[in-house]
Amino acid sequence: MGQLLILMLQGTFTSLKIFFLTLLFALPLGLLVARGRMSRHRIISSLVNIYILIMRGTPLILQLIFVYFAPYYVFGASADRFTAVIIAFVINYAAYFAEIYRGGIQSISYGQYEASSVLGFSKMHTFTHIVMPQVVKRIVPAMGNEVITLVKDTALAQTIGVAELFRVAQNAASREFSTLPIFIAGVFYFVMNSIVAKSFDLIEKKLDYYR
Amino acid sequence: MEIIKVEHVHKSFEDLTVLRDISFSVKQGEVLSIIGPSGSGKSTLLRCITNLEHVQSGSITIGGNILVSTPVGGKPVYAEHKTLQKVRLSVGLVFQNFNLFPHFSVLRNITEAQIHVLGMPKAQARKEALELLAKMGLSDKAAAYPFQLSGGQQQRVSIARALALKPQVLCFDEPTSALDPELTGEILEVIKELAAEKMTMVVVTHEMAFARDISDRVIFMDDGIIAEEGTPSEVFSNPKNERTKRFLSRFGA
Ligand SMILES: Nc1ncnc2c1ncn2[C@@H]1O[C@H](COP(=O)(O)OP(=O)(O)OP(=O)(O)O)[C@@H](O)[C@H]1O
Ligand SMILES: [Mg+2]
Numbered sequence: 001m002g003q004l005l006i007l008m009l010q011g012t013f014t015s016l017k018i019f020f021l022t023l024l025f026a027l028p029l030g031l032l033v034a035r036g037r038m039s040r041h042r043i044i045s046s047l048v049n050i051y052i053l054i055m056r057g058t059p060l061i062l063q064l065i066f067v068y069f070a071p072y073y074v075f076g077a078s079a080d081r082f083t084a085v086i087i088a089f090v091i092n093y094a095a096y097f098a099e100i101y102r103g104g105i106q107s108i109s110y111g112q113y114e115a116s117s118v119l120g121f122s123k124m125h126t127f128t129h130i131v132m133p134q135v136v137k138r139i140v141p142a143m144g145n146e147v148i149t150l151v152k153d154t155a156l157a158q159t160i161g162v163a164e165l166f167r168v169a170q171n172a173a174s175r176e177f178s179t180l181p182i183f184i185a186g187v188f189y190f191v192m193n194s195i196v197a198k199s200f201d202l203i204e205k206k207l208d209y210y211r
Numbered sequence: 212m213e214i215i216k217v218e219h220v221h222k223s224f225e226d227l228t229v230l231r232d233i234s235f236s237v238k239q240g241e242v243l244s245i246i247g248p249s250g251s252g253k254s255t256l257l258r259c260i261t262n263l264e265h266v267q268s269g270s271i272t273i274g275g276n277i278l279v280s281t282p283v284g285g286k287p288v289y290a291e292h293k294t295l296q297k298v299r300l301s302v303g304l305v306f307q308n309f310n311l312f313p314h315f316s317v318l319r320n321i322t323e324a325q326i327h328v329l330g331m332p333k334a335q336a337r338k339e340a341l342e343l344l345a346k347m348g349l350s351d352k353a354a355a356y357p358f359q360l361s362g363g364q365q366q367r368v369s370i371a372r373a374l375a376l377k378p379q380v381l382c383f384d385e386p387t388s389a390l391d392p393e394l395t396g397e398i399l400e401v402i403k404e405l406a407a408e409k410m411t412m413v414v415v416t417h418e419m420a421f422a423r424d425i426s427d428r429v430i431f432m433d434d435g436i437i438a439e440e441g442t443p444s445e446v447f448s449n450p451k452n453e454r455t456k457r458f459l460s461r462f463g464a
Pocket of ligand 2: 253254255384385
């Protein structure tokens with residue numbers, strides 16, 4: 001049993017690595033994608049739109065397989081499995097985050113930009129100090145949903161052979177002819193997501209000081 | 212000295228012409244009111260002066276800096292960044308619906324531009340902002356957030372925010388239209404005080420009695436042109452233009 005828990009904690013560590021690395025890269029990339037989607041240049045906005053459509057319109061599991069195997073057929077070599085997982089998760093989640101950012105940015109009234117312009121703020125200052133803080137407040141609930149989904153999606157990494165929590169649990173289950181490891185994994189995911197949900201609650205409360 | 216000089220300004224949205232050959236000027240210390248029916252182009256005119264809209268032709272000079280000029284037969288040429296910024300800072304705008312920054316405290320709404328645009332030291336910005344708030348009768352609201360204030364208080368904060376940049380001229384676009392009737396008085400009072408201090412102002416308003424009371428000069432706009440211009444007594448008591456007469460009789464002024 002102790003042995004099993006150690007294995008599962010190792011799997012959890014891999015899951016958490018996928019989770020945090022995805023957030024680390026996809027959160028800023030998503031903002032960039034959102035800006036591209038809203039670009040005044042038709043070509044940029046339609047290319048970005050196609051990218052978003054593909055990322056949201058096809059299964060993540062397929063994207064994982066594609067990112068891992070496609071380079072093999074083209075260059076004769078693949079990225080290592082873990083890197084492929086991170087790339088696939090980042091480009092997938094950036095697309096979802098981008099749409100959330102875009103909704104938030106477009107919900108800010110034009111008057112905020114006009115007041116900023118009349119007061120002489122630069123475009124940069126307006127975006128970083130006037131628009132984005134308000135966007136963050138508005139997108140917290142939607143982001144919370146997406147991040148909770150991400151915790152559960154990390155289980156897909158096993159598709160290309162990365163031993164994350166769920167794979168470890170499955171292996172243990174078949175080795176020991178018991179479903180117990182799978183239920184333990186379930187508890188692990190539940191605990192991680194409780195922490196995520198609680199964190200988002202705290203962020204929401206913290207931003208509650210204005211309306 | 213002329214603070215605002217507008218010459219032959221044309222403005223259209225797609226194929227809708229909103230301003231047709233508008234020319235007027237505002238002298239230092241003068242209060243100009245702009246009245247006229249809905250859709251006559253009053254807001255658009257203020258937005259051209261504050262560089263929120265671009266003109267199709269004509270020229271606008273503010274505080275001696277050319278915001279835009281149009282060579283004969285050519286396209287309008289806007290000032291480059293540095294002059295543009297100077298112009299922006301020399302003309303303030305108070306919006307109908309305040310447009311305060313909801314995530315900033317009242318104090319920071321005022322100091323943000325002082326610090327980040329004027330480069331004023333924080334302590335000085337704070338001191339000046341608090342003085343402005345005191346003048347607006349809002350000393351106790353410095354730490355409050357906009358949503359905690361009444362509409363009238365919010366509008367006073369937005370006036371303080373505009374004044375904090377020490378503009379040469381302050382424009383108001385129907386500053387009381389979004390307010391409950393019992394709150395309009397406090398804003399009109401503030402504008403009156405500013406007029407008494409010889410603040411140069413351009414006020415778009417539907418408050419005819421108020422316009423008559425505080426203005427040095429009144430412009431009546433109709434369908435994108437200045438249909439009548441003169442002192443309040445000229446425009447209100449002896450309007451020459453038929454359309455002015457009809458407009459004023461409807462407003463009972
Ligand atoms: N961004 C825009 N795009 C297209 N048309 C516009 C735009 N802004 C204003 N207009 C049109 O220009 C005309 C003048 O509008 P403007 O807001 O300047 O009128 P106004 O005199 O301020 O009216 P009100 O008293 O109702 O505020 C209107 O017909 C309006 O529909
Ligand atoms: Mg208007």
